[in-house]
Amino acid sequence: MATMMGRVALSGICAGIALYVAVRTEDEKVQAAAAIASSSLFGFTATTLVLRQHRERKSRELHTDAYLEMLRQVNVPRSNAFQQPEVCKGCMHYHGRVYGGNLLICAMHPYGTENAQCGDWEAKAMDDLPFDSDENDPQF
Incomplete structure (x- = not known):
């Protein structure tokens, strides 16, 4: 999990650098390439974070369901x-x-x-x- 978060952070940094290059350069081809790279890296970062939250929520739901089932078993009349x-x-x-x-x-x-x-x-x-x-x- 820490490795994935490191990759996400690195991707965000690279996206920022690519965006900076796109804004500062005069060459249209470099601007287009930097814009594409930046948007791709930002998309990867956002998607990774959303998927991580989704996995954590699913994990909590599974643990909650298991806990509730255990409580139901304990409290069976x-x-x-x-x-x-x-x-x-x-x-x-x-x-x-x-x-x-x-x-x-x-x-x-x-x-x-x-x-x-x-x-x-x-x-x-x-x-x-x-x-x-x-x-x-x-x-x-």
């Missing part, structure tokens, strides 16, 4: 297709989100426990438990 295991109900560690089509139960047991009881089960704090509107008993 809990799916009704996956049922919370009975042993996990009321556990503070239960995560229950889907990533790439896979349900993550919790950090200790990503795919759930194989037993009817879990040694890592911890009750949610009372403030976190959902309450039924008719009763004050937590719903599990």
